[in-house]
Amino acid sequence: MSRAKSAGDYVKSLKAEKRKESWTRYRESLRYSLHVITHPFDGFWDLIHEHKGTLAAAHTFLFLFLAVRVMKLILTSFQFINAPIQYINILEQAASLALPFLVLCIANWAMTTLFEGKGRFKDIYMAMCYALVPYILIQFPMVIISNWLTFEEGSIFTVMLSVSVIWCAFLVFIGLMEVHDYGPGKTMIFLIVTIVGAMVIIFLVLTFFSLLSDAIGYFVSLYREIIYRLY
């Protein structure tokens, strides 16, 4: 009896330890993003190959990115942004960024696996999410600060925003390079190929949707016709 109890306790304590360990790992991986954005070459390599990053952290960054984006539309001073608040749908705004992001990840994975890319889908997704960190770190404070700026001082705001975007683009480039173990030229080509691939994916999905809706529409109208005849 007591032995069983102690065994149960042992398992429980093991679980707690594991939970604690994964929590520390998650925290470490969050903090590691600061290393990644300042030392992208080593950072991205270790992120994937030394397992310094976690998927949970990647999800967090993607979520924060979307949150900052929505917050930017709502909280920025009206002097610097044209956001018709009465028309903004938060979910729509978030989805309009998250879906292209995922489609691009998928397209990149689909293209690079065919051409000796080392990265798995998980790696690509993780690298892309970590590359969004400067956007979060710069834009969120700028959104708050914008409320203390006048129209003439708006250049600070725009400059900082463009810095964050350029930094992100640079990180995406390096990240993909490290993940796939490509050279810069090949990465560049595959960036373009990725965009084309994303377009193809969108085209296929849209075609599928419209065909499906046509097919269903046929049965719906058939049903309506029959009901109409019967009564």
Next chain:
Amino acid sequence: MKKAISFLLILMMLLSLSTAMADDSYSMKQDGFSTSYAYCYDYWGDVQESPNPYRVSEVIDSISLGLDKLEGKRMNKPQSLFVHGNDLYIADTFNNRILQVHYDGKEYSLTRVISQINGAEPATFNNPYDIAVDDDENIYVADYMNYRVVMMDKDLNFIKQFVKPEDSTYDQSLDFLPKKIAVDVAGRLYVLGANINKGFIKYEADTTFTGYIGANAVSFNMAQYIWRRYFMTQEQRAASQSFAPTEYENLYMDEEGFIYATNTIFSEYDLKTDKANPIRRLNSLGNDILIKNDRYPPIGDIYWLAEGTQYYGPTRFTDITVLKNDIYVALDRTRGRLFGYDGQGILLWAFGTRGNVEGAFTSAISLEHMGYDLFVLDQVENSITVFTPTEYGQMIYDANETYMNGEYDRSAEIWQDVMRMNSNYPLAFRGIGRAILRQDDYEGAMKYFEMAHDRQNYGRAFKLYRKEWVEKNILWIILVLAALLIIPLVIGRMKRAKWEVIMHEQSKIRR
């Protein structure tokens, strides 16, 4: 994995079902603002209905002028109006005469029918398209089919005429067809000639031709140029349209001697990207100096329906007139609308429609003003509709006027009244904001500027407000900053002290 795919498929099916089931009888209203008579655009470009700024006070036609009794000849496709003092001149083009109508404060009565010039050769008009009167009451008539602009004194004695310029810059194979004219204070004459695309033809007072003014800039891009230069044959190049500037539609000389010109030939793309400049204010060098301080340039309606509906396409201004304080009103022939703008290029109001009822036009062609009253000439109905400002319209003018005169408090009061009548009017918010900013109420001004979406002025008010706030709270700011500096320092010290104690204890144990 299989589960996920099937879930996705079901989700897609459901989504498609919902689109397929959607009722397809949903349709847009044919015209977004057909139900409202007067409107204005807000910051987002949405139509905001507004009270009527004008109402019809009278319709002048052949019968009310007594033309049917006089000669039995009613007006026949009149083309232009001109107002001088209390006299309204009508170019009754296809009857080859000019009608002079006097307004005595109550009613409009025909005072003179001008169809003969004493001492001119020929002495009669042939399709007079436009008319202008200078300060000495000399009358200028654009005598279209006689290829001249004829000038006579107020007793109709011939003085001089302006004919085709004998100059190498004028293509001598073209007839001189004066369509619209304007005269400045010095007696210089500006002529809009049919089939002339170099701008307005300019004459000195002594009838000498001195060149063109305000030619439309020819615009083409690099791709077009390369395509024409290297990929087209000689014949193709000749057959295709050359990079030619376009003709103007109308002109108006304001009190300060600037020419307001309207232009109706442009591509919709240029109009939307503010390259077409359908309304221009030309200085003596022919440069466009119109002020455009609004989010939307003065192009009339900022969105429109494409082909396939009854009245489609962008606004095309067929005439323009300039009131006091640089407020200008332009007449749209596409939908028979009038657009009023202030000196900053901000839309004051828009109203009017096409149709046969009072206040609507079948084919509006000319616009003039007497004080704040507007006259609109309809060339098919052969009638002139007189619009008088309502209380609301008059208040807008008064608010502008008082602001221009520096009576900011009075202006704010009037804008408050305007706001009470129309709470969707950005200009009222801006007007109140500007006035109370001058009374040093920064926070209040910020509130109004934010409602009006006026960024420059908001920035100005906010700067002052921020300065005041910092000065008031300087003590707290310093305290907070100091705290932010000191607290981490103290914490660091404490941590280090603790660490040293632990190290000391450990070293004791080891020993």
